[in-house]
Amino acid sequence: MVSLGDRFSKTILQAARGASLADCLVFFVTPAAVLAAAALGGCSFTDVNDEISVPEKVVLTDQTGKKWDITTAVHKYGFEVERFEFGLGPDAIKPLIEPEMLSPGDAGYPSDDDVFLVIGVSIGGDDRAYGKMDLTKSEVVDEYIGGAPVAVTY
Amino acid sequence: MADLAAVYSRTVDGEVLTLGASGWTYDRLFVLYDYETESLWYHLPGTNALACVSGPYEGRELPELVSVVEPWNRWKLSFPNTKILQSNHNEVPCRGPSR
Numbered sequence: 001m002v003s004l005g006d007r008f009s010k011t012i013l014q015a016a017r018g019a020s021l022a023d024c025l026v027f028f029v030t031p032a033a034v035l036a037a038a039a040l041g042g043c044s045f046t047d048v049n050d051e052i053s054v055p056e057k058v059v060l061t062d063q064t065g066k067k068w069d070i071t072t073a074v075h076k077y078g079f080e081v082e083r084f085e086f087g088l089g090p091d092a093i094k095p096l097i098e099p100e101m102l103s104p105g106d107a108g109y110p111s112d113d114d115v116f117l118v119i120g121v122s123i124g125g126d127d128r129a130y131g132k133m134d135l136t137k138s139e140v141v142d143e144y145i146g147g148a149p150v151a152v153t154y
Numbered sequence: 155m156a157d158l159a160a161v162y163s164r165t166v167d168g169e170v171l172t173l174g175a176s177g178w179t180y181d182r183l184f185v186l187y188d189y190e191t192e193s194l195w196y197h198l199p200g201t202n203a204l205a206c207v208s209g210p211y212e213g214r215e216l217p218e219l220v221s222v223v224e225p226w227n228r229w230k231l232s233f234p235n236t237k238i239l240q241s242n243h244n245e246v247p248c249r250g251p252s253r
Binding site: 060062063064068069070071072073076077079083084085086087088089090091092093094095096097099100101102103104108109110112113114115116117118119120121122123127128129130131132133134135139140141142148149150151152153154 | 160161162164165171172173174175178179180182185186187198205207209216219220221222223224227229230231232233235236237238239240241
């Protein structure tokens with residue numbers, strides 16, 4: 001059973017946290033002042049633990065045992081745990097980091113009239129193409145294009 | 155998997171991030187993460203950026219940059235000096251053991 005005194009001190013705490021206006025009132029600790037502070041702060045006489053609720057931590061564990069904290073994704077962005085799938089671990093599909101590129105004239109450079117899908121990017125006169133078939137294997141290429149750090153994803 | 159070829163900036167506050175696949179998908183789209191902080195990045199529908207939805211960079215965005223998906227011959231015509239990622243998809247397919 002929580003004593004009345006405890007309740008008041010908790011309420012003061014609540015009021016102080018609840019509104020900055022209440023901050024100046026809580027120093028006059030009379031029940032009336034507390035009530036006023038609580039009213040101004042929009043608080044009610046409930047246990048402080050009900051009032052200041054910390055969202056429960058949400059953690060996903062993937063197939064490799066790695067844990068992923070998705071608390072904000074769930075509580076702030078509305079993600080639903082069940083809609084996360086696979087969880088193969090970050091090493092399952094490694095990104096390509098500044099991979100080798102072919103320039104015109106290099107062995108293996110495609111003919112002008114070859115037909116296959118590419119993702120094309122041009123930044124500051126630096127023109128790059130990434131074959132879609134190649135990107136399916138890594139999904140992410142960490143690159144500098146025209147000096148700008150970019151990620152090409154598929 | 156949904157076809158979401160895209161190019162994003164990977165700089166936050168002057169820090170260059172290394173992005174990779176987290177191994178998770180959400181609604182059939184890849185959830186990316188950065189090696190530096192293990193923040194999770196996701197392309198929220200209707201936006202033009204990767205949003206950080208969890209981790210130290212939560213609330214930050216990596217804007218999408220202009221890119222096109224088109225046949226090589228057309229791209230090459232527009233950008234004759236273009237470089238291209240060295241391909242691995244023309245490898246000779248593996249044959250099963252003979253006998």
